[in-house]
Amino acid sequence: MTASVHSVAEVMAGPAGRRGWRERLARWRVPLSVLVLCLLPWVLPSQALAVNVLIYGLLAVGYNLLFGYTGMLSFGHAAFFGAGAYATGIGIGQFGLPWFAAIGYGMLAGGALAFVVGLLAIRTRGIYFSMVTLALAQLVYYTALQATSITGGENGLRGFTLARIDLFGWSIDFLDPVKKYYVLMVFAALALWFVSRILNSPFGAVIEAIRENETRARACGYDVERSKVMSFTLSGLVCALAGALFALHLAIVPLDILGIQTSGMIVMMTLLGGAGSFFGPFVGALAFLLMEDVVSLWTPHWQIVVGTVFILFVLFLPKGIWGTLLAWRAGR
Amino acid sequence: MSAPLLAVENIGRRFGGFVALEGVTAAFEPNKVTAIIGPNGAGKSTFFNLLSGVLAPSAGTIRFKQRDITGTPQHRFVHLGIARSYQITNIFPELSVHENVRVAAQAFRTRYDIWRARAAMSELDERADAALAAVGLLGRRTTTAKFLAHGQQRALEIAIALVAAPELLLLDEPTAGMGPEETRDMVALIEKLAADRTILLVEHKMKMILGLSDRILVLHHGRLIADGDPCHIQSDPEVRRVYLGQNDGYA
Ligand SMILES: Nc1ncnc2c1ncn2[C@@H]1O[C@H](COP(=O)(O)OP(=O)(O)OP(=O)(O)O)[C@@H](O)[C@H]1O
Numbered sequence: 001m002t003a004s005v006h007s008v009a010e011v012m013a014g015p016a017g018r019r020g021w022r023e024r025l026a027r028w029r030v031p032l033s034v035l036v037l038c039l040l041p042w043v044l045p046s047q048a049l050a051v052n053v054l055i056y057g058l059l060a061v062g063y064n065l066l067f068g069y070t071g072m073l074s075f076g077h078a079a080f081f082g083a084g085a086y087a088t089g090i091g092i093g094q095f096g097l098p099w100f101a102a103i104g105y106g107m108l109a110g111g112a113l114a115f116v117v118g119l120l121a122i123r124t125r126g127i128y129f130s131m132v133t134l135a136l137a138q139l140v141y142y143t144a145l146q147a148t149s150i151t152g153g154e155n156g157l158r159g160f161t162l163a164r165i166d167l168f169g170w171s172i173d174f175l176d177p178v179k180k181y182y183v184l185m186v187f188a189a190l191a192l193w194f195v196s197r198i199l200n201s202p203f204g205a206v207i208e209a210i211r212e213n214e215t216r217a218r219a220c221g222y223d224v225e226r227s228k229v230m231s232f233t234l235s236g237l238v239c240a241l242a243g244a245l246f247a248l249h250l251a252i253v254p255l256d257i258l259g260i261q262t263s264g265m266i267v268m269m270t271l272l273g274g275a276g277s278f279f280g281p282f283v284g285a286l287a288f289l290l291m292e293d294v295v296s297l298w299t300p301h302w303q304i305v306v307g308t309v310f311i312l313f314v315l316f317l318p319k320g321i322w323g324t325l326l327a328w329r330a331g332r
Numbered sequence: 333m334s335a336p337l338l339a340v341e342n343i344g345r346r347f348g349g350f351v352a353l354e355g356v357t358a359a360f361e362p363n364k365v366t367a368i369i370g371p372n373g374a375g376k377s378t379f380f381n382l383l384s385g386v387l388a389p390s391a392g393t394i395r396f397k398q399r400d401i402t403g404t405p406q407h408r409f410v411h412l413g414i415a416r417s418y419q420i421t422n423i424f425p426e427l428s429v430h431e432n433v434r435v436a437a438q439a440f441r442t443r444y445d446i447w448r449a450r451a452a453m454s455e456l457d458e459r460a461d462a463a464l465a466a467v468g469l470l471g472r473r474t475t476t477a478k479f480l481a482h483g484q485q486r487a488l489e490i491a492i493a494l495v496a497a498p499e500l501l502l503l504d505e506p507t508a509g510m511g512p513e514e515t516r517d518m519v520a521l522i523e524k525l526a527a528d529r530t531i532l533l534v535e536h537k538m539k540m541i542l543g544l545s546d547r548i549l550v551l552h553h554g555r556l557i558a559d560g561d562p563c564h565i566q567s568d569p570e571v572r573r574v575y576l577g578q579n580d581g582y583a
């Protein structure tokens with residue numbers, strides 16, 4: 001309320017330097033991510049780990065759009081990951097779709113499912129919202145379990161192995177893990193670019209406003225319910241793409257993918273890396289899978305160790321690995 | 333009397349069996365300041381919640397610029413030209429002061445665009461900064477809102493409302509929790525805003541109300557018990573009995 005003593009020009013410049021590196025990081029976040037993804041197979045202990053980081057990282061990025069940026073804690077995102085995977089496998093194996101059309105089909109299925117689940121779940125808030133998403137995801141799980149003739153039930157979905165894929169007249173050996181990784185990476189990179197655009201868009205400001213203060217966002221003239229459904233659907237769409245890549249990678253879809261453990265793991269990865277930051281989910285997926293990889297070498301009970309680390313993070317470093325690094329760098 | 337900007341007819345609101353507001357009828361001319369007073373729990377905030385769409389009335393109609401807007405969803409109100417501040421400060425605490433107002437300005441340009449870069453929409457920055465300048469917060473534009481002093485947060489909330497260029501501004505106890513100095517600044521701001529805007533104001537500070545308002549409405553137990561200019565209200569025996577007579581330090 002005191003009269004302004006700053007000139008507009010001085011004010012517009014802002015505190016130089018401190019914000020500078022953050023803005024540069026934000027501007028280059030997509031090329032940087034792609035660069036890291038390109039190097040991943042060569043710096044990680046195994047190719048298999050690299051492709052898992054790619055897929056689960058993308059999954060967590062999609063989830064983060066809803067959880068980290070819109071502030072809605074869903075416990076049912078396994079449903080969209082799984083729907084993407086199942087629909088892609090079914091598209092190839094049962095409808096005879098070409099592989100790239102099957103990816104589109106998988107995204108469509110996962111996105112449509114997310115739209116419906118979102119529409120139902122956003123009527124509630126807080127813990128009730130989480131429970132509704134969980135219940136609806138369980139419904140999807142049991143449907144897949146029962147519809148044996150389509151999904152393969154408990155045995156999972158099989159019979160859609162791709163040996164080669166054709167792209168613009170090129171024929172790529174899809175059994176070669178390195179070639180497969182880079183094909184899948186192209187899709188992940190496109191999705192990262194898409195998510196980055198959403199976050200930089202006017203809609204990105206709207207969901208952050210809803211996360212910060214829902215009543216104020218509504219008073220500012222935003223249709224909060226509609227925006228939430230939209231965010232939920234976009235998030236489901238990205239997770240469905242991760243599912244499609246998962247199906248192409250494994251050439252089978254295990255029923256577990258739709259299970260409650262998958263939903264829990266998505267939340268854990270996102271929190272571990274840092275919800276509400278662009279790189280956080282990838283860092284979280286990397287940390288989670290690396291821990292699993294290393295710890296499971298000397299004990300089959302690796303989940304106890306990973307779970308303990310997760311709890312320590314939630315208690316003492318709630319911003320996650322990446323969020324803590326950012327805060328520490330900004331505080332200096 | 334010129335055509336009223338806002339007219340309410342017999343509006344009321346119940347919560348279960350409890351009647352929070354009942355049978356309120358009033359019309360508000362443009363460019364006037366009207367104060368709503370009444371003891372705690374009289375229904376003042378409920379009245380504002382009905383006028384801003386936060387709650388739907390259980391009875392009666394609300395007309396804004398001759399149009400029946402009863403039952404309009406809350407998020408439409410600001411687009412109609414009705415903006416408000418809340419009794420308890422209601423801002424985006426983790427966003428910067430500038431971002432708080434900018435996102436409010438953006439609602440009038442685009443709401444669902446996921447493709448264009450919002451940073452390129454520089455006219456939103458200009459609108460936000462103009463609103464911040466109007467409340468004297470331009471110098472704090474990069475500060476995270478939660479770090480502002482209480483009075484500045486209240487001013488920020490008014491800037492958020494102002495960026496909508498509302499014809500009707502509802503202020504629910506804008507000086508709540510403020511010391512004398514902050515209150516003086518706020519009164520000066522409201523006087524400035526009143527020049528070309530219709531303002532409805534809930535307040536407890538009587539001196540401030542008498543100086544600011546063209547008209548006073550008195551609510552008591554959810555009913556409108558008096559409506560008139562400040563001198564008339566001051567001498568109304570009923571009002572003196574239920575409100576001023578309490579001698580609770582406000583009068
Ligand atoms: N959402 C609600 N549910 C139930 N009761 C409510 C609700 N909102 C308000 N009330 C009740 O309605 C009555 C009027 O409340 P209101 O907030 O309008 O009072 P007020 O005049 O603004 O009081 P104050 O001066 O304390 O702000 C109170 O008794 C309150 O408890």
Ligand SMILES: [Mg+2]
Nearest residue numbers: 376377378419
């Ligand atoms: Mg009140």
